[in-house]
Amino acid sequence: ASEIVNNDIVQKDYFNFTQLELELIQFFMALRRKDKQPYASTSTYNCYCAIAHYLRDNSLMRLSVLAQ
Known part of the structure; x- marks a missing residue:
């Protein structure tokens, strides 16, 4: 999730693995x-690597979803 503060996008950390996974x-x-x-x-994989x-x-949190 994110919000806009002073025209900057501020990323919030996810605390729910299911939400992040979905x-x-x-x-993707x-x-x-x-x-x-x-x-x-290969482009999709590069996008995945950047997000991971x-x-x-x-x-x-340490994301086990990224290890799958």
Whole structure:
């Protein structure tokens, strides 16, 4: 979840694994190019790695969902 404070997006930490897992699933299922075609699997994987890296470094909880 996020909120806008002084025109900056402030990320809030998730404390609910189920909520985070569901939102990540929805995000990756909806991830499409502008022409509605799916991204190449390597592009999707790179996106996953970027999100996992951010959450690993910035989350208050240790995310076992990222280890799966």
